[in-house]
Amino acid sequence: MKRMKWGYLVISAVILVGCATKKDMVKQGDTELLVGKKWQLVELSGNPVAEKINGKTPFLELMAEGGRYSATGGCNGIGGEYELVKNQGVKFQRGMSTMMACPDMTIEQGFGKVFEAADSYAVSDSALSLLSKGTLLAKFKLFETASNDLSGSWELDYIMESGSTLETLFPGKRPKIVFDVANKKVSGNGGCNSFNGGITLAGSRLKFGPLMSTKMACQGTAEDVFFKNIDRVTSYSATDDQLTLIADDIVVMRLKKD
Secondary structure (H helix, E strand, C coil): CHHHHHHHHHHHHHHHHHHHHHHHCCCHHHHHHHCCCEEEEEEECCEECCCCECCECCEEEECCCCCEEEEECCCCEEEEEEEEECCCEEEEEECCCCCCCCCCCHHHHHHHHHHHHCCEEEECCCEEEEEECCEEEEEEEECCCCCCCCCEEEEEEEECCCCCCHHHHCCCCCCEEEEEHHHCEEEEECCCCEEEEEEEEECCEEEEEEEEECCCCCCCCHHHHHHHHHHHCCEEEECCCEEEEEECCEEEEEEEEC
16 A cells, blocks of 8 residues: 555656646747847837947847857947746846947947846747836847858957057057858958968857967057957857957957958
8 A cells, every 4th residue: 555655656746847847848939939040129118229329230149059148239248148938938147248438328228227127028030029027128120131141351340458449459450350161260460460270160159269370579469459359259240241259248349341
């Protein structure tokens, strides 16, 4: 009799664990629609958002690897970690961001609050909404020009370096990066010396190196800053005319199509 009772208890426990596991599962179909894509911010707190803010397109991208996200409200890079939970729930954890001052910070400030408040999402093939307790916070559309293609030549447009600007670091010649994706090679110029080497690509993950460069004597430390940030890069996001290089959840460089 005792053996029968133990048998019923074991079976009941297996059923309960199975139900709990099924309950906590995130729908695979929703995940495939949501992650690994770039979403353009089109509405914030019920107000339309222009395609360009400070010359940049506000966007959100949930990386397929590592549970990290990258975003911008048209000025600074915003990033951190995200978690998808049952019933189309989502949790964002803010990481570090760049600290530039731009003429229009309104969208960025409002966008930053979305990551603090959002607790769920709704997604289709071409539209994404973030909500808080059923209230719409932000709307996005699939980034139409997001080819995520690295190929070609890119010129540096922003670099992360405390106390310095791109103009003070590189008053003349700006660094360029040229990607040969087919052969997983990279070349370019750091503002003084030329370099070349390999790249490792896996989805949106990107790693440079090993790199070799010429050894000309250069004034200042600008080129050291460039190669230091190149070495930090762990992922990227690209549109037809803008490339963003990211270290974990921090934007370290932006480049424009040359």
